[in-house]
């Protein structure tokens with residue numbers, strides 16, 4: 001399994017292309033912008049982009065979806081609670097932030113515990129609401145890697161003041177789910193640096209317990 005990281009768009013969103021170097025099957029997580037740059041990489045490696053996976057509906061994570069979907073015919077995966085926001089430029093913020101309407105329709109609707117197969121790679125869906133109602137993290141099975149979108153970063157939690165956000169719900173997500181992740185998990189967040197859970201715990205982020213119970 002290989003991971004290529006791209007920092008895209010004005011909000012410096014981390015977009016990840018995860019691929020199986022044997023079968024060349026690939027998925028892209030949060031193609032926020034710069035579709036042509038992403039496509040250039042996909043084509044240079046001859047990757048088969050079967051799936052576009054969205055951690056949540058915010059416009060800085062979905063700006064290149066339409067162009068990539070059109071070019072590669074990929075399936076769009078999102079949590080079932082994100083459908084409305086993806087389809088509504090007011091909720092996903094595109095009309096405010098970019099003055100460009102972005103509306104996306106999900107093809108494959110996910111629930112907690114679903115597994116997305118990309119070649120020999122299995123990505124397990126963890127529903128982590130709070131930043132948005134259907135935000136997800138993706139855990140790579142048999143590897144200590146979790147893609148976290150805007151649920152948790154290397155030094156902070158995602159904001160909860162945007163449409164659909166809830167401090168109370170995020171607190172539950174962090175307490176009941178994220179706090180249970182072991183120290184050796186490597187977090188690939190939606191913005192900022194990649195880091196280990198050990199490092200994240202050292203930064204004393206709100207609601208995140210310092211020890212795995």
Ligand SMILES: [Zn+2]
Pocket residue numbers: 056058131150
């Ligand atoms: Zn967000």
Ligand SMILES: [Zn+2]
Pocket residue numbers: 011013058060061150190191
């Ligand atoms: Zn974001």
